[in-house]
Amino acid sequence: MARNLGIVGDVYVDMLKMIALPFMVSAVIFSLQRLFREGGAGSLLARVGAVFVVFSIVVAALGAATLLVIRPGEDLSVQTRQTFGKIVGNDLNSSDTVMSLQGIDAPAKSVNFADVLVSIVPSNIFAALAGGETLKALVFALMFGFAVGQVPSRIADGLTYSLETIYHACQTLMRWLNYPLPIILLCMSASQMAKTGLGPLQAMAQFVLAFAVASLLALALATLIIWKRSNASLGQTLGALRGPFALALATRSSATCMPIMIEGLVDRLGFARSRVELLVPLSVSLLRVGPVIYYVAATLFIAQLYGRVLGPSELAIVMAASILAGFASAGMTGLLTVSLVGLTCSYLGLPFEAAFILFLAVDPICDMLRTLVLVIGNSAAVSVVCAKPLKI
Template sequence: MDAKKLYSFALNPWVILGSLALGFAMGTVAPQQAVKLGFLGDIYVDLLKMITLPFMVSAVIFSLQRLFREGGTGQLLGRLAAVFVAFSIAVAVVGAATALIVRPGSNLSSETMATFGQMVGSDLNSSDTAMQLQGADEVKKSVSFTDVLLSLVPANIFSALASGDTLKALVFAMLFGLAVGHVPSRISDGLTYSLETIYHSCQTLVRWLNYPLPLVLFCMSAAQLGKTGIQPLQAMFQFVVAFFIASLIILVVAAVIIWRRSNNSFGQTLDSLRAPFALALATRSSATCMPVMIESLADKLGFARSRVELLVPLATSLLRVGPVVYYVTATLFIAQLYGRDLTAADIALVMGASVLAGFASAGMTGLVTVSLVGMTCAYLGLPFEAAFILFLAVDPICDMLRTLVLVIGNTAAVSLICPRPLKI
């Protein structure tokens, strides 16, 4: 099998899903052995993270420099702002509608409530479980707008790069790229060639790392299920289903948008999204998917590379559609779990708070991302701490969906902002 066929096999959606299914099966049948495989996934994700920041910084600086020389910056930024706002509102509406129709936190069985009680440290008595879930726990302090602004500015760029702070590195790259765009070509050409070399080298490394993807997915899914077991997934089944439905709707709409914006068939469009889809599932890190997102939009779908290379890092860092739909669904699930009736104004408040929490989640992963549900719950006076462990138990699955929605949704957003590719 030559390299091209092997690459195509590694990114085949059925191979990806099959690897996940086999991993889950091993995690269920042999959990102790499965946990030992987790180190392979950790090494793989660390390798991709190693590439992410050099790639992003070089792409943004290089693209902004080229964009200023070509012109059209103001029009591009205007379209970017409009699409970002529209997408944020749209995914929040989808999440709210799904949670209100499916109602995952209502009419739960006594067995499920007993499992909830056990997971939050109560006994198996359902009445005690209800008391635990409805207790007046102390609400976490919400993240203010000032805190969000302060988190954007890097006091020391080398410290931000060393700590892997994607958002601060992005702000530095944007400001530096704007400055480089005003430097005469005879002076800045040397930097341009260096950045282009770094950019293409990082893309090559990511392409190499896609070859062992099925094996990595198998090891990661097996290790994860071996650690948590199947019980948390059973207890939170209705929430996971609701979040899956909302995510699926957004993914389908995003794929249609990309198809309509490009001059390819629907089958060719889906084929171009194979690499971002697979890498999002494997890494659960949107930042590591940026090289393949750019490759899909520029090389396979024909969008202008100068625009794509700038917009993909911006969208990935600032347009947090995956976390937004998660926060809306999770907050409404908690409201239903506590028996709280919400008005239309309350639901609108949840959606607005979820958009803010999504923006605040930039650069965050795992437990920190989940904890921001407390920010949206605080606006309604809902205690989140007792339910926190419930979400943490199923977060590996939810994190896959969040990342997938973010990657494919942002790919659709970039396709709307960029001019349509010319027909060949």
């Protein structure tokens, strides 16, 4: 019965995704247009770049420090290692033997900066929108928004009003969809527990615990930043973050959280709407703090699992590769997000393929934590870029 409840969550998430892309495109275009009219676009974008770099480095260092202190991959019990072996063996169909006598080995797939750069430019914006490719839609919205900002007001005002109508309509739909959220969260949690059971979670409990500690530390730091930047009380800050927190848990989709993130920062905490409406979609797509922490934690866990001791230079490589993989993860979910751990492991020669199924087994829980850190962390980044509001 619990497994069958999953369809409720699937329909709900699809409805949210239906709203997310039109909301993001309309918000970015008319926010950029308004920014160019007001002036100061260059200084704002320079500050955005600096904040994004600092936040990425901080969360990578936080993830590395947590894993080095807790060390979840060391001193595992015999029973836990046997469970790992069963999970990996079942996934690889170890009872089957396949031998290829002829043919050419498929080249190993790798991700480099050039591939990422090519993949984010949409050759067809309508195909990108139809395929739900968030990063490509963002690139189009940014370029189109810059261009619209150069068009005279008497010509561009008609488009501005249309985009603002779409933006407010999407916000209204999102507000309506927030009402059944507690029921949806219950249905999705019950369905996921029925599918996976407790076995994989028990085997990977130490990794999940370490990643949860790193995520909670990042959430606490982000909440503190928002509290100090907003000039609001701690209770008001927590109240403003309650909606994004619950929606991130329920949907595990950062794109669907954008409207409620904007509502919390603007309506509840008083940040400037013209800045927030531009920066929230930009940060959700480019500042991937949740995946960055995850990639650092997963890579160090695999290193500890195989008894590999990493020096300072290797730790720096892990952090840098995790930031790159985080950027490459824009628009990815589930299996694709987890697979990018192989990018960070490749720099150290670690055998990620053997451990891949272990991370998939607990990814529903890790995905919730990644999305939480991304949503709340990006809200903190936006609050740093924006000017402090007047005291509420």
